[in-house]
Amino acid sequence: MHPDELNALQRTGADDPAELETLGADDFRVLGRRNRKPEGLRKGTGREIYTDDLALPGMLHAKLLRSPHPHARIVSLNAQHTTRIPGVHAVITGADLPTPYGIIPWTRDEHALAVDKVRYIGDAVACVAAVDEETANAAVEAIEVEYEELPFYLEPEEALTDGAAAVPIHDARREGRNGNVTKKVELEFGRVDDLMRESDVVVEGDYFFHGTTHAPIEPHCAIGNVDADGLLTVWSSTQVPHYLQRELARVLELDVARVRVVQPAVGGAFGGKSEPFDLEFCVALLALRTGRPVKLLYTREELFYSHRGRHPMSMWYRVGASRDGKLKAVDARSLLDGGAYASFGLVTTYYSGQLLTAPYELESYRFDSTRVYTNKPPCGPKRGHGSVQPRFAFEVSLDKVAAELEMDPIELRRRNFMGTGRTVNEFRVQSNGFLECLEAVEAASDWKKKHGKLAYGRGVGVAGSCYISGTNYPIYPNEMPQAAVQVQVERSGRVSVLHGASEIGQGSDATMAAIAAEELGVPLGYVRVLSADTDLVPVDLGAYSSRETLMVGNACVHACRQVGDVVRASVSRTLEIPVARVRLAGGWAFDSSAPADDDRRLPIAAAFQLAESEHGTLGALGHYNTPKEGVHGEYRGGTIGASPAYSFTAHVAEVEVDPETGFVDVKTIWVAHDCGRALNPMLVEGQMEGSAYMGFAEAIMEQQVMKRGTPEGGLHDAPSLLDYRIPTSLDCPEFVALIVEAADPEGPYGAKEAGEGPLHPSLPAIANAIWDAVGVRMDSLPFTPDRVWRALRDQADDMGGNRHESTIREGG
């Protein structure tokens, strides 16, 4: 094709060539800008298609029968007669799905429908498919179950007793053990006891996190369908299509190649959709049994039962420091209240200790974490998995150390900054912008004029944290890539990105589109994204542990660069420009040394056509796998918590406490977060504000708790959005997002995570601000008005006494 002809091609969407003059060699054209999400308008105008919006011809509706008892043996179950009810097509029970499953291959302790036993109020027992929900509900009501009630345990301490071990929630895996213990981890790094003795100041305290759930707007929904060839498709509001596909095949005893999982748009997940759930197995089996599509949509109440939210955690922390504020020893014990099943609990138990070791340099560290089953909805991963609770305890401890030393708490944190290198538990940290985060919140909040200086009732508090950008190892051991992306370039100039990442609102589709647009020089509107369909796109392990930007992003860069190299080579030959000078950007392929020269540039579509003429169809597969050398220690458990790159956050919270009522009004939270590189600052700020909001909500208001006593013991206290209170816009503080960019060599363009890290410091920063405001330590969450009021009353009763347990030792 002649260049003149190519020049005549459509230029819609291309930038004005004059603008290309401003492009430096490594300036971004798309990345780093506040671009709209590809799905933004669809969501904003109500046109997005969620799983429940899908309806297939002849579709049936399923409902679950759930256990009314917290712990009981199923003596008899009579369900088959319900199929005689007009409109009922099938009913299934535990006997139909005997293979246990679980997201962690070593703790498969769940059945889609209870086999022999129920373990919490809401445990699924049977499932009915009928022509509509009303008929399914009526059939569920008609199922007869005889239960033998068993003793139940609502607190981990109760489950740990010898009496409870005699009637455990799960059978012990080894003789002589208490079956109620899911996992115990003890790790020690350095000489904790010696260094604690040598510390000038030791602060010790008990802390408690109460439990919260995710409360996404969209309830879980799944549709199963079997086509004429017997191929099973499950549409589900999941954030892990790949793991779901594997578990569906295993439990249903199908060839995994004949199972397809499609994830439509998801209306919020936050970790609450990151493992297989009862409904997905049920719709699949019911579709196989009836030959009809089957849908199951949870009620809001059922979300509180399926749960997998943040573990209640009882924590004991002892922190020793030298007189100049350097941390010498940290000793921690945690008891995790796991609920009825393991879920991610094995990982949670490790995370409760392993993720605490940055951004501060710890000379020695020991933790002892135990996760225990209880007869409550199962806990699992919620945004900031496993590390939000210990971070609360630790950052409040640091505030106490600073108070003991009469040192500014920001200064204390600054003195303990670890920089890059190895954490005490041997994780490799290659970038660390925590100091800049501290400086940003210190300046923005006017900290120095406020801390310790505001009138009674008003105060500021600081806290820091660290989080992972994906887990270094997949959930099931394998050497294959963690993420893959296919890029196809079409002769019109359109670019298709096919990737496995789960878009759950965090912006993975937007990020992949922006990377492709940047790398291939097309305007953003020319990129189409297809994601999370196991038949059509390459594998990704899912949207959990903040892994998508780094892992799928790297895979996307890998794919795009292969295509870009081909296009640049063709342009180089045709326009006779050295290939190193050929740049693809802004809708053009051009000579970077003379962007405005009409003779040395082509519209990008022309460049694609040129390359396609020379090389054949343009496309490439890219992949990413994590580095395995030198990123973690070689001790048992040393891989859990290891990540290619770590993000860092600092918050300052300003609060006003009403001393009469105990209401804590959080005025402002300044959030500084080191995300490596903000590929889209608007999305990063959104994640920072959303994370800080969620942490604030857990600190102030949200509570997933069960009733105690007889007969209400084990019933959820508030399984509705009226009584499970999440803050409304009127209750929110001002969130000020301050982006810090300490680029990491492992991240795409240096990018790290932004979706979970910025949650952690909210809780301790607010606790520390309450202390600054009214002088009470809120070591037990949440800070609801009644609890703050009690703390203030106890303080008044106890005036003149020690406000917290601590000792300052003379000498050293």
Add this chain to the structure above:
Amino acid sequence: MLRLHPYEYHRPETVDEAIALLVEHSGDVMPIAGGTDLVPNMKHKLFTPGHLVSLRGIAEMQDIAEDDDGFTIGATASLDRVARDARALRALPSLARACSLVSGPQLRRMGTIGGNVCLDTRCTYYNQTLFWRKALGYCLKKDGTACHVVKGGTRCVAAHSADTATALLPLEAELRIVGPDGERTTPITAFFTSDGVWNRRMEPGELLVSIRVPRPASNTRHSFQKLRARDSIDFPMLNLAVRVDFSEDHLVADLQMVASAMGSYPRRLGKMGVVAAGRWLTAELIDQLAQEAFRQCHPLDNMPIDAEWRRAMVPVLVRRALSEITD
């Protein structure tokens, strides 16, 4: 999602037609106005009437009228309308405030003042799904025999939670109720009973048609306080309405206090007028009244919020209400 039971929906255009429908389907019928309370309650299977009589099309129930002696507020006037009504804001600020504090903006536009006055009592063991209540074994208020708030109790103590009713008591409002045998007017002070199962003195077939609120005397001041967890949406954890009548020399002539969201009816606290009459409304008197209110108020565990704290908030609300009046 939770499903509604099947029912027939009637749309009368006059009060008489509505009454006729209520009588015709007696025992299996309920009136519905905004539906903001009834619909969720039906989804929870707390009520499953075969017939619903909509009051939305009845023009005569919607008006807010002012005359020299006061206001007549149609029962189906939306809470939002009353809250924003300029005349009500001027003459009945405590009522306008109570209306503005019910739930959130969307529900205030649907919900009506009559519906709020007749709001079903609420309890943590009652306002739950059928699944939940069945797992509990039900309760005294619905389908069961045991009270879980007061163990062994034989009387339902579900919380009266109607913000507007609390505000209307010290305003000496009167309710115009129409039934098959004609109409009657009842002072709101005599409308509620202490039975949490059904705490309104209304016979089957009767409708609350309008609320008459006399114009407060020029030397009378009202205040309404609501304790809730969030700045929107939530039902009251405690309600307090206060009225102070001043004499010409600015001494307290009479003082009334109504507290609610504790037991099953809005309670007028005793002795307040006796303590306050003939005195200046000073900080010392306010404190004395606050302590007196504390002695008389005993919130129960009918909501999942620390009852001891709620009780401690009684004097706080009293002080805030009276400080508002002295300002």
